[in-house]
């Protein structure tokens with residue numbers, strides 16, 4: 085009862101000072117919007133990194149050559165590069181029961197041309213198992229087969245970026261492209277993968293034998309991608325791969341001339357880093373919310389001073405301390421809630437915008453949190469002015485001009 | 486019957502040592518129900534100080550004071566608010582209406598603090614406004630009313646509370662002679678209906694309407710005269 089009356093009195097005071105109320109609200113609005121938007125951007129960045137890592141396959145291991153060095157000195161001068169034979173050795177169901185498949189990759193930069201267009205990209209020579217290992221379906225056409233690999237056919241599956249660049253208006257399937265002058269027939273287009281890092285769609289994939297034959301020559305490979313049998317067995321598969329390659333290369337922990345990246349642990353690391361990033365962004369927003377809260381204290385103090393006489397009148401005709409306290413607290417809280425609502429509206433609007441390739445994702449917890457915090461701000465920052473108002477002595481307040 | 490106001494040897498001292506001012510210096514005063522008392526005296530004689538103590542807006546330095554038999558001496562802030570709310574209807578020289586609130590809302594306010602339901606207090610507010618002749622101004626804010634009208638709203642506010650005591654501190658001090666007559670006529674009418682009124686004034690013609698005139702001088706009662714004896 086007293087609550088509703090105090091709320092009504094507070095509301096009347098808010099309406100009586102519309103401009104001031106709006107300006108006060110603005111501070112909270114900006115703070116709340118900042119918290120929600122910044123957290124949404126953090127979450128959006130996190131989502132996009134996570135999805136681009138996941139699009140690589142969460143049970144993917146990636147083996148690359150690595151020169152072991154200590155203080156810049158090469159420790160093992162007789163390093164061996166990764167070879168096709170290494171990849172063959174990893175496809176051993178007895179010694180590596182948790183490895184579902186391994187495919188060598190031979191990567192090199194090329195310029196590919198269609199009849200009238202040219203595009204700089206990367207060619208990957210690999211085995212047909214590359215597509216399943218890397219979780220890369222085709223959106224049109226087909227993969228190449230083992231027979232194509234054996235006969236070194238110059239056919240290719242192209243990434244969606246390459247397809248758009250070379251064949252913007254026509255169907256690339258069955259067409260010829262020339263990469264560094266070597267003709268390839270397009271048999272498939274890889275489904276778009278997307279991602280925030282290096283564009284995985286800007287690639288031309290062809291049988292390893294064909295690439296070695298006509299472009300790079302024979303020799304070491306750039307990397308071997310390895311698929312674990314499931315996402316639970318990636319750590320076991322990693323151990324098995326290391327054991328096989330150590331044995332083949334005659335290396336141990338300190339002299340190892342290759343490195344194995346584990347997507348699952350990469351995802352963990354990325355998520356941790358992004359969590360910190362999001363928390364930092366949230367903290368920046370929280371600071372502006374704090375500033376908004378101080379704005380409320382400020383304006384409420386001005387309001388108490390300006391309304392001293394009014395408070396005196398109210399007390400003279402019987403308002404209790406409790407009522408005055410409640411009225412001013414509710415006034416601050418209502419202002420703060422309006423600010424939060426306006427801030428939420430603003431945040432939802434801004435969250436529609438995609439910035440730097442990141443589409444923000446509004447986190448429900450941040451919305452609820454911003455509301456709870458703004459009520460707390462109203463109560464906390466309103467309490468000092470409200471106490472000042474409540475403890476005014478009526479005769480002195482009445483004498484105030 | 487219990488006296489409405491019962492002051493015994495009340496003093497009010499401001500400041501200390503050299504700067505000490507005895508604004509009220511041992512006043513004893515009793516006001517019975519239905520009385521109409523005017524308090525007069527030169528400027529600085531202690532009228533407003535007495536009025537603040539009678540109205541429970543301030544507490545005395547020493548002495549005892551009872552309103553309707555209730556001792557005010559050891560009440561805290563909130564209890565004093567309650568006493569004012571239940572028993573005192575104030576009419577101030579400066580009107581003291583709350584700005585940016587309609588006349589009706591102003592009149593309702595003390596009833597709201599008393600916990601009266603909205604519909605009930607709106608009805609009582611409109612009744613009181615009708616009684617002071619401002620039924621058609623209930624939606625006007627104070628700054629849309631003349632001084633005389635504002636003071637009549639203040640009288641309505643005091644009236645709506647149905648207080649034991651109407652307390653007016655120079656209610657006509659800011660008014661022209663026409664408005665003064667309006668307000669004083671109203672007080673006469675209210676008094677004739679049985680209300681107890683204490684009014685502080687400088688002017689003899691205002692005091693003339695009261696049945697009893699108490700004159701203060703330097704914080705003491707100089708004279709206390711019934712109209713019949715004048």
Ligand SMILES: Nc1ncnc2c1ncn2[C@@H]1O[C@H](COP(=O)(O)OP(=O)(O)OP(=O)(O)O)[C@@H](O)[C@H]1O
Pocket residue numbers: 499500506507508526527528529530531532533534535
């Ligand atoms: N808050 C205060 N602090 C110190 N002295 C005060 C205070 N209030 C009143 N006084 C002093 O007490 C004395 C009585 O003041 P009071 O206001 O009661 O006079 P008054 O009779 O109402 O005068 P007026 O007719 O001018 O309104 C004065 O000397 C005044 O200076």
Ligand SMILES: [Mg+2]
Pocket residue numbers: 532533534
């Ligand atoms: Mg005075």
